[in-house]
Amino acid sequence: MEYSKLRTDLIPGVFGARGNTRSARSLARGVTVACLGTVALLLFGCRLDMHVQPKYLPYEPTDFFADGRSERQPVPGTVARGQLRLDELMFTGRENGVVVDKFPFPITRADLDRGRERYNVYCTPCHDYTGTGRGMIVQRGFPQPPSYHIQRLRDAPAGHFYEVMTNGFGAMYSYAARVEPADRWRIAAYIRVLQLARNSKIDDVPESERGKLTQQSAQQPSGQSMGQSR
Amino acid sequence: MAQIFHRSTNFISRLSIYGAVVIIGALGYALYAIAMSPWYTDQNVKRQQPVPFSHRHHAGELGIDCRYCHTSVEKSSFAGVPPTQTCMTCHSQIWTNASMLEPVRASYRDDKSIEWIRVNALPDFVYFDHSIHVAKGVGCTTCHGQIAEMPLTERAGTLYMSWCLECHRQPEKYVRPKSEVFNPYYEPPSAGEQLKMGKKLVAEYNIKSLQTCSTCHR
Known part of the structure; x- marks a missing residue:
């Protein structure tokens, strides 16, 4: 009886076969497994740790510095490599x-x-x-x-x-x-x-x-x- | 031995088989429709910004070149969001009393960043480089849509991988002459003409149809 309840709950009107037969029971079981599998796949798909990686993209804000900027000003007087402006x-x-x-x-x-x-x-x-x-x-x-x-x-x-x-x-x-x-x-x-x-x-x-x-x-x-x- | 099933159950078994196909199909379609909907992709969804900056006014009506503000688009992966100094180049003199622009003035005065709401963002596992695209004849509006018509900026594409691949598979369908890359009013020729011109430009600009995984996932 358990399966018959489950299957009608899942997809009403389609699996409403009369009597709780073996074939209907295995079909319902298959559907259950398929549904659980889909749910599991969807849950795995919800992991976002590759979408949002622990790195800063340009202009991304941060909590780490008081001014909220992940991009820092170089120390005054810094000369970047190849940018010593002697000319x-x-x-x-x-x-x-x-x-x-x-x-x-x-x-x-x-x-x-x-x-x-x-x-x-x-x-x-x-x-x-x-x-x-x-x-x-x-x-x-x-x-x-x-x-x-x-x-x-x-x-x-x-x-x-x-x-x-x-x-x-x-x-x-x-x-x-x-x-x-x-x-x-x-x-x-x-x-x-x-x-x-x-x-x-x-x-x-x-x-x-x-x-x-x-x-x-x-x-x-x-x-x-x-x-x-x- | 008596029949286990009554004849009428044949109908039910048929109904369940065909019904299952229909329902799975409908579910698939529903998932697809949701995945393609602006509700999920943010396509064509206008974002409220701290300052209601209008590309329609600046890039459209005033005809300011994209590169005036997005200065690094030709040499960097990132097109560049302009520093407040760029806004103040003009707004230190015009619309100086507009309350709408107070956040800009405050930002310049107090050296605080304006926190714009990001419109186009890719997942961190995707590498994208603006400079190579504009250098090879991919126009701003090809990906960013009719930017010169947008009072508030919106995402013009789904930013799905399939969306990127549409062009990576057939660049000749989208490429334009380099002189038109930054023209927000560029209109591509008819499909046939585009294909003819596109094939020529693909050869001339040495555009490769890059589709290996590591092109973008590196």
Whole structure:
């Protein structure tokens, strides 16, 4: 009688055979075993010790330190391996304490392309794609930065742009944490490109390239203009 | 000897056999439906955050590049949650009185972390690296969905292994040109065109269809 009770409880209406027969009993037993097995499997599946391992992933909070951060600040003055910044020009934009108009490495076409890409990511929100300082964030109320095309900034040494990116200037925060030193130089080089482009005449362009220029202004490159087109 | 069973029990035995199949099937389907439901996967479930940060506003309406805040996405496994300094780059000057942004200002003032609620999280036994994916032409929106349309961020995929494998088995179905990786409005071409372009890009970018266990479980 025990099994007949069990089986009807489990799956009502299906195993309601008349009489407590041997075949029905073994079937019910099979079902019981299967159910218990499934429950056991499900319980084993609930163990989470591999899902949540005793290690810290980036930014994971911790109870161990008072400020709740698992990521610790290095001791002040720590120099990471390979990051002893002895090259004054590369890391400060200065030589013997004076801001200079040179680049710490030769600027190639690849550097300019990289500079444009970084400029479009980090600078265009305020300085806009042509460097006039009318970016989207400025349109939303951020104080307008000076245009790169004013005489003061056209005369400014390359090291000045590097220094501004590194330390910030006026309302502009430092971008040192976001843009690596070499990329800051590439952006400075691209600012030079913007300045050059703004003030050149069609005669400055080699004749063989002029066709390309009119062609490009007719069709905007996708991706690059994404932020502007909206 | 008399029959043990009455003829009518034939019906019952048939019913129990077919019934068992139906019930096991239904149970299986129910388990599958539960496992795929947002209730279980957190897919498309919006998370309340300490500050109601809107990707729709920042990445969509303002057109700020993903990398402006997620700076390490190209060089690290972790895309990077921006430090409060990044928020304050703009918000030291605009919306400075918004009460909504008080936790941001407090964080900057007191050097306390903003405790964002994690939206996409993988189990600890899964290794995932953002940098290699964006370097090989997998766009942000391929996994993160229409992020530029999300007022509050939500998980766009189930994050199941099968979900990862969909692309790992057939990368040509999802890959896009590298110049479009960070474009949140990228729309893939029609299925046929995508396959044609995808096969070309897979060869060009040297994308391997990595499916060995140790690719992700290492």
